[in-house]
Amino acid sequence: MSQTKILLVDDEVEFASALAERLQMRDYDVKTAANGLEAMALFHNSPPDVVILDLRIPGMDGLEILKNIKIFDPTIEVLILTGHGDVESVAEGMKSGAFEYIMKPIDIAELTSKIDMAMKKRIGSRD
Amino acid sequence: MTDNFEQELRFLQMRFIGKILAGFTHESKNYLAIIKESAGLIEDMIKLGKSGEAASSQYLEITHSIEEQIEKSAGLFKYLNRFSHRMDTKLSGFNCNEALEELIALVNRFANQKRIELAKDFQQDLPQIYGNPSMIQFLIFSFLEENIITLDQNSRIIIKTETANGSIMIGIIPEGNLIEVEREKVEFPYETYDIVLKQLGGALTRLKGALKFTFPLKVSDI
Amino acid sequence: MEPEKTRKRRVLDFIRTWFNAHDIFGILSEDRYKSLKLRIILLDAVLSMIPLLIVVTISYFWFLQILKDDFRNQMKWEIENSKQSIEFFVDQKLSGLRFLTSAYSYEQLSDQETLAGIFSKFKQECGGLVDLGIITQDGIQRSYVGPYNLKGKDYTNQDWFHEVIVRSVYVSDVFMGYRKLPHFAIAVKKENPGKGTSWILRATIDMETLKKYPYSMNLRENDDAFIITYDGTLQTPSRSHGNVLEKYNLPFSLHAQATTIQDIINPDGSHAIFGYSFIDDSPWILVTIIKSNPYLKIPKIFKNELFIITVLSIIFSIAVTFVLAQTVVNRIKKADREREEAMANCEHASKMSTIGRLAAGVAHEINNPLAIINEKAGLMKDILETSGDLQKNRDKFISQINGIFDSVNRCRTITHRLLGFSRRMDISHDAFDLNDAVKEVLGFIEKEVLYRNITLNLNLADNIPKIESDKGQLQQVILNIINNAIDAVEEGGLIEVSSASKDINSVRVLIKDNGSGIPKEKLKHIFEPFYTTKEKGKGTGLGLSISYGIMQKLGGSIQVESDAGKGTAFTLEIPIKLVEV
Numbered sequence: 001m002s003q004t005k006i007l008l009v010d011d012e013v014e015f016a017s018a019l020a021e022r023l024q025m026r027d028y029d030v031k032t033a034a035n036g037l038e039a040m041a042l043f044h045n046s047p048p049d050v051v052i053l054d055l056r057i058p059g060m061d062g063l064e065i066l067k068n069i070k071i072f073d074p075t076i077e078v079l080i081l082t083g084h085g086d087v088e089s090v091a092e093g094m095k096s097g098a099f100e101y102i103m104k105p106i107d108i109a110e111l112t113s114k115i116d117m118a119m120k121k122r123i124g125s126r127d
Numbered sequence: 128m129t130d131n132f133e134q135e136l137r138f139l140q141m142r143f144i145g146k147i148l149a150g151f152t153h154e155s156k157n158y159l160a161i162i163k164e165s166a167g168l169i170e171d172m173i174k175l176g177k178s179g180e181a182a183s184s185q186y187l188e189i190t191h192s193i194e195e196q197i198e199k200s201a202g203l204f205k206y207l208n209r210f211s212h213r214m215d216t217k218l219s220g221f222n223c224n225e226a227l228e229e230l231i232a233l234v235n236r237f238a239n240q241k242r243i244e245l246a247k248d249f250q251q252d253l254p255q256i257y258g259n260p261s262m263i264q265f266l267i268f269s270f271l272e273e274n275i276i277t278l279d280q281n282s283r284i285i286i287k288t289e290t291a292n293g294s295i296m297i298g299i300i301p302e303g304n305l306i307e308v309e310r311e312k313v314e315f316p317y318e319t320y321d322i323v324l325k326q327l328g329g330a331l332t333r334l335k336g337a338l339k340f341t342f343p344l345k346v347s348d349i
Numbered sequence: 350m351e352p353e354k355t356r357k358r359r360v361l362d363f364i365r366t367w368f369n370a371h372d373i374f375g376i377l378s379e380d381r382y383k384s385l386k387l388r389i390i391l392l393d394a395v396l397s398m399i400p401l402l403i404v405v406t407i408s409y410f411w412f413l414q415i416l417k418d419d420f421r422n423q424m425k426w427e428i429e430n431s432k433q434s435i436e437f438f439v440d441q442k443l444s445g446l447r448f449l450t451s452a453y454s455y456e457q458l459s460d461q462e463t464l465a466g467i468f469s470k471f472k473q474e475c476g477g478l479v480d481l482g483i484i485t486q487d488g489i490q491r492s493y494v495g496p497y498n499l500k501g502k503d504y505t506n507q508d509w510f511h512e513v514i515v516r517s518v519y520v521s522d523v524f525m526g527y528r529k530l531p532h533f534a535i536a537v538k539k540e541n542p543g544k545g546t547s548w549i550l551r552a553t554i555d556m557e558t559l560k561k562y563p564y565s566m567n568l569r570e571n572d573d574a575f576i577i578t579y580d581g582t583l584q585t586p587s588r589s590h591g592n593v594l595e596k597y598n599l600p601f602s603l604h605a606q607a608t609t610i611q612d613i614i615n616p617d618g619s620h621a622i623f624g625y626s627f628i629d630d631s632p633w634i635l636v637t638i639i640k641s642n643p644y645l646k647i648p649k650i651f652k653n654e655l656f657i658i659t660v661l662s663i664i665f666s667i668a669v670t671f672v673l674a675q676t677v678v679n680r681i682k683k684a685d686r687e688r689e690e691a692m693a694n695c696e697h698a699s700k701m702s703t704i705g706r707l708a709a710g711v712a713h714e715i716n717n718p719l720a721i722i723n724e725k726a727g728l729m730k731d732i733l734e735t736s737g738d739l740q741k742n743r744d745k746f747i748s749q750i751n752g753i754f755d756s757v758n759r760c761r762t763i764t765h766r767l768l769g770f771s772r773r774m775d776i777s778h779d780a781f782d783l784n785d786a787v788k789e790v791l792g793f794i795e796k797e798v799l800y801r802n803i804t805l806n807l808n809l810a811d812n813i814p815k816i817e818s819d820k821g822q823l824q825q826v827i828l829n830i831i832n833n834a835i836d837a838v839e840e841g842g843l844i845e846v847s848s849a850s851k852d853i854n855s856v857r858v859l860i861k862d863n864g865s866g867i868p869k870e871k872l873k874h875i876f877e878p879f880y881t882t883k884e885k886g887k888g889t890g891l892g893l894s895i896s897y898g899i900m901q902k903l904g905g906s907i908q909v910e911s912d913a914g915k916g917t918a919f920t921l922e923i924p925i926k927l928v929e930v
Contacts, residue, residue, distance in 0.1 A: 012717050012720070012721060014721045014724075014725070014752050014755070015717065015720050015721040015724050018721065018724035018725045018728045018749070018752070019724045019728075021728050021731075022724065022727055022728045022731050025728075025731045025732070025735060026731075056800065083712075083713050083716035083717075086713065103201075104201075104716045104719065104720035104723075105197050105198070105716070105719045105722070105723035106720060106723060106724065108727055133690055133693070133694070137693065137694075137697045140697075140701070144701070144704060148708060148767050148770065149768060151767075152764050152765075152767050152768040153768075155715075155760070155764050156761070159757050159760050159761060159764075162722060162753065162757055163753075163754065163757045166726075166750045166753040166757070167754075169746070170746075170747065170750045172739065173740070173743050173746055173747060173750075174747075176740065178739045179739075182739050183733055183738065183739055186729075186733055186739055187733060187734075190727070190729055190730040190733075191730070193722065193723075193726040194723060194726055194730075197722055197723045197726070200715075200719055200760075201716070201719055204711075204712040204719075205712070207708060207709075207712045208708075208709050208712035208713070210708070211704075211705040211706070211707075211708035212705060212709055213705070214701045214702065214704060214705030214708075215701075215702050215706060215709075217698065261701070
């Protein structure tokens with residue numbers, strides 16, 4: 001099985017790099033972007049399979065990014081990162097086509113299982 | 128009379144929030160301190176050139192502890208978040224169990240100082256009530272605080288919820304010995320709480336130190 | 350022009366302070382309620398007393414006038430009465446004489462003895478008769494009965510003779526007669542039918558009978574009544590204006606009209622009422638002089654009653670006014686208290702809301718650093734689990750550990766804000782640094798600003814002294830304004846926050862944004878409660894009005910400058926020393 005390509009979009013660089021490394025160690029191909037522009041650039045260069053997206057990033061509304069991704073390729077699955085109690089944005093995100101959501105601070109096992117499920121769905125919908 | 132009561136109530140409410148926030152801040156500070164210490168310890172271990180099995184396993188323990196503290200902190204902040212949002216709107220439909228859960232989480236520190244256990248005995252399918260959650264939290268907290276102050280160490284307070292006859296019952300049941308407390312420590316404005324209770328449409332009965340609050344499913348505004 | 354204008358303005362200001370409607374955020378102290386009460390009572394009492402007094406005064410003088418008029422009418426009537434009596438008296442005497450001239454012939458009356466007999470009989474009927482006599486048409490006394498010796502006297506040169514010949518009747522004015530007593534004479538002429546001759550019958554009457562007529566009038570002390578001739582000679586003795594045949598100085602010339610009453614001023618300056626009437630067919634005028642003002646006795650009693658009633662009315666009206674004023678002011682007091690209470694409740698709710706949001710904000714913000722710590726710890730765990738040795742990746746580990754330290758500090762800063770806030774839950778008036786307070790507030794909105802790409806320019810002056818005020822409340826105001834600014838600029842705008850000393854008594858905080866601005870028509874409403882430019886559901890519209898109230902309470906002020914499309918600038922002025930409002 002080829003590596004699941006992951007695009008991690010989060011403005012907290014410390015967090016993103018540590019998480020990316022951890023995921024790399026778990027055999028995922030991870031690229032990180034700190035804002036919407038970077039994300040879209042990486043997107044067009046090498047589209048990912050799964051996007052892990054923090055909704056609250058400056059520069060471009062996380063929700064907008066989500067919608068753009070879905071327009072670009074609806075089979076790309078998006079997992080949204082959220083803080084506790086951010087119920088409204090989660091609801092919005094799910095409505096706009098997110099696959100699942102994860103709360104920060106992250107349980108790595110939960111994250112990887114959700115990534116795998118997203119990937120499975122993507123493979124399924126591609127065929 | 129009404130003038131003073133309103134003023135006093137506002138003051139007490141503010142004091143309550145202050146206590147909660149202060150307590151919470153201290154508790155989270157504790158967690159952070161542990162995390163910092165743990166990280167510091169690992170740093171020391173590395174710098175000291177430690178290696179090998181023992182070091183590694185110790186190291187794993189420490190990181191695990193950090194993750195634990197993070198989980199606890201996250202939980203605490205989740206409660207803080209819920210609690211804070213209740214202060215925003217006066218009237219809303221809410222679940223008493225949740226509101227009490229937050230309260231207990233945020234009050235734990237006070238109880239822990241005297242090793243008093245706060246035990247939950249919640250009815251699972253408690254129906255929602257419509258009312259002023261922040262005010263009810265304030266009321267329950269006030270009586271809880273009194274109990275914590277007057278109970279001896281290593282005691283227990285059971286917080287119970289159940290529904291009966293179209294109303295919600297919240298019970299505060301202390302289990303333990305009472306201790307002598309200096310009067311100034313316990314200046315308890317019973318009259319004010321009575322008025323608040325009445326305005327919320329609730330009632331309070333006491334039975335051998337146990338307090339039983341009853342609230343109708345639609346609590347009136349205060 | 351200038352001094353007059355300022356005087357006018359001063360007067361207006363004075364009146365305005367006297368009847369001032371208080372500012373909606375003013376808090377009335379007990380003194381103002383007392384003075385308000387006093388003002389109401391005075392105003393009301395004066396207003397109600399004026400018409401009362403006017404009515405009472407008018408009534409009194411009107412009543413007085415009526416009495417005066419009544420009295421005068423009475424006087425007129427009495428004079429009339431007397432005049433008519435006198436006229437009757439004279440007429441009666443004349444009738445008597447005429448009867449004699451009809452009943453007896455010239456020859457009979459010429460006879461002395463017959464005349465004497467008639468005289469004594471006539472005297473019985475006619476009291477006061479002194480003499481009786483016949484005078485020929487040539488003016489010679491033909492016969493005479495009486496105390497004088499007038500037989501044969503010649504009257505041709507006398508006025509009275511001419512008059513009686515012409516008029517057939519004559520009444521004389523009083524003269525000193527027999528025994529130096531005043532008398533008057535009457536005479537009638539008798540024509541001899543068919544013969545063309547005439548003769549005169551003359552009688553003298555003493556004045557006693559005449560005297561009784563003026564005397565019969567209802568006179569009190571100081572009053573006087575008497576008869577005079579046209580030139581002022583007294584015909585009857587008067588009480589205080591001279592004796593018989595003395596001259597009385599007429600105060601004014603009398604006209605032969607009907608009975609007349611007139612006010613006069615005596616030579617000694619006192620007032621009197623002068624009444625007179627010409628007595629027909631006689632040379633006489635009846636005069637009455639009233640000094641006594643008897644009609645004033647009644648008003649005195651009336652005055653007393655009136656006075657008592659007026660005083661009672663005034664007392665009553667003041668009592669009523671007092672009660673009313675008390676009620677009104679109490680109502681105002683109550684309404685003010687209730688308003689204050691409502692304001693306090695609003696502020697409280699707003700405060701709760703603010704704290705809630707800040708606390709929730711803290712809870713949100715802390716997620717990221719916590720997540721970072723979690724990831725780094727997790728990463729270290731992973732690395733160790735895969736590579737197996739502590740020292741192998743020591744640099745990496747050290748860098749992760751440092752990352753954890755940084756995040757822990759970040760968490761601390763975030764939660765510390767909350768602690769700072771929670772400490773100030775009760776009101777305090779400690780001195781604090783304004784810039785620190787501003788920076789604390791900015792700390793809370795840091796993330797939001799970053800998230801929206803808003804540039805925040807800080808220009809906090811170094812030399813601001815510590816201020817004594819309520820830090821929590823002031824921060825609430827600043828937070829409110831900054832939140833509004835953030836909402837106004839949306840994405841990528843500019844917010845400037847600056848602080849400076851205004852003068853030795855106050856400092857100033859300026860919060861400026863380059864957002865959409867507020868159009869001039871809306872500008873005057875923004876401090877009103879429940880006024881909001883946000884869409885429905887967002888914002889309560891309470892923030893600015895509460896901020897306004899807080900600034901007033903702190904003894905400072907809040908001002909705004911803005912226009913559509915030109916951004917908005919809020920200026921807060923805060924007194925350095927604590928102000929008791």
